[in-house]
Amino acid sequence: MISIDSISFSILFKGFVLEFILKLPESIHMSRRFSNKQEQILFAVVEVWLLIEGDRELVIDARMPSNFLQESILWMREISSPLPMPQLHELLPRGGWCRWMINYWANVEDDAFMAVNEDAYSQLVALSLAESQFGHIGIYTFEGLPTIEVATRSSGYQQLALWAPYNPDEIASDFLRMRRTFEVKLLNELTLSNGSEGSEAEGQV
Numbered sequence: 001m002i003s004i005d006s007i008s009f010s011i012l013f014k015g016f017v018l019e020f021i022l023k024l025p026e027s028i029h030m031s032r033r034f035s036n037k038q039e040q041i042l043f044a045v046v047e048v049w050l051l052i053e054g055d056r057e058l059v060i061d062a063r064m065p066s067n068f069l070q071e072s073i074l075w076m077r078e079i080s081s082p083l084p085m086p087q088l089h090e091l092l093p094r095g096g097w098c099r100w101m102i103n104y105w106a107n108v109e110d111d112a113f114m115a116v117n118e119d120a121y122s123q124l125v126a127l128s129l130a131e132s133q134f135g136h137i138g139i140y141t142f143e144g145l146p147t148i149e150v151a152t153r154s155s156g157y158q159q160l161a162l163w164a165p166y167n168p169d170e171i172a173s174d175f176l177r178m179r180r181t182f183e184v185k186l187l188n189e190l191t192l193s194n195g196s197e198g199s200e201a202e203g204q205v
Contacts, residue, residue, distance in 0.1 A: 007185055009178040010051070011171065013148060013164040017051040018137075022182045023062050024189050030065065031190055042190070044068040044182050048130070048137070050150050050160070057152040057160060059135035072179045078129055078139055080172045085142045086123040094142040095163035097127060098151035101136065102161075
């Protein structure tokens with residue numbers, strides 16, 4: 001038995017919020033799938049939502065999840081030491097990464113290939129932190145200034161794209177607290193669920 005279906009953790013940026021939702025039934029299912037008698041694996045299934053001015057838009061879905069407890073370690077490293085924006089200022093300003101990337105993929109679907117776009121894409125894709133069919137997150141430094149970008153794709157290539165400066169130490173600390181919160185909650189719920197199922201099995205004997 002699971003006490004609740006999900007818990008959330010919000011990280012605040014200037015102008016918007018990223019909300020991370022731990023999906024407990026899915027996480028318990030995946031944890032059991034990858035665990036064995038010798039080792040308990042915690043597998044966190046997490047959605048990422050963009051909150052802005054009362055609106056709530058999905059950015060990263062949980063239908064084909066990776067283990068967020070492992071993925072968040074990589075995120076913290078990139079957040080702490082973001083890559084510099086390539087010297088492509090003539091192509092995009094600070095805050096223009098998301099829109100450039102979505103325009104690139106629109107051109108790909110229209111078979112409008114350009115050598116300059118291919119070269120720029122190979123440099124810019126390295127700044128991607130996470131991506132799904134619903135949106136993407138990029139992170140980089142622009143002239144030494146740490147920057148995060150978030151975009152959602154509501155339909156086709158229509159997007160809501162936002163960016164904000166951030167403090168690497170503060171945001172990495174937020175991610176660490178979130179990871180620990182999710183890890184503890186998932187372990188507690190998994191233990192509770194296993195104990196409940198064990199009691200039910202004993203009652204049926």
